[in-house]
Amino acid sequence: MTSKHIEIARKLRAEQTSTEELLWLCLRARRLGGLKFRRQFPIAGFVADFCCPALRLTIELDGKHHAEEIEKDLKRRRVIESHGYLELRFTNDDIKERLDWVTQEILRAADTARNRDAV
Template sequence: MADGKHIATARKLRTTMTDAERRLWSRLRDRRLGGFKFRRQVPIAGFVADFACLDANLIVEVDGGQHVDEAESDLQRTRKLDELGFRVVRFWNDDVLIRTDDVLEAIRLALSGESASL
């Protein structure tokens, strides 16, 4: 269950989305990707996931340059979410902005249980 701190953080993040997050959200919202319902900035297990399709137990993370320095913490976060039954796929901001269709195809594959890397 999400605590008040994570709910407040998620609300703030929804209003300060990056350009890449906004672009991806415009393609995921309203069941636009294969009829799957995605939520944005979702508190899960003490973290705030960028996007989540809870029906498919899929989390989509959009990473900026700061994640180069946070690789170990991202790995630990992914392991924890994996333990809870979630599949986590990550994309760099640049990939979302420049190769949006490729990112969406990778997400489609992840939703069907296939490999989802770029």
């Protein structure tokens, strides 16, 4: 992790979107299943929106521009997952319209990550 990535992460934390803020309210202070999440976490040359380092689980929130960046997002996912992380992706609309479903999906993925580590 370079100082450049740390600086980018700090800037992104200071300028979080309303959707990131909404999800962060659910994740911060171990509010979701006792899981410790961090915001704007540098991994493998990228900055994940949210990360639970203990389970190597990342969460990405996709705005409308991601519809045009499918290949870029797939490459990013491959790199992050090659470092042992499981990546979840949700749209901004998912967060705004189906937050309960999103949190349940995160808990399901946390169980998957725990089971993956137990094998």
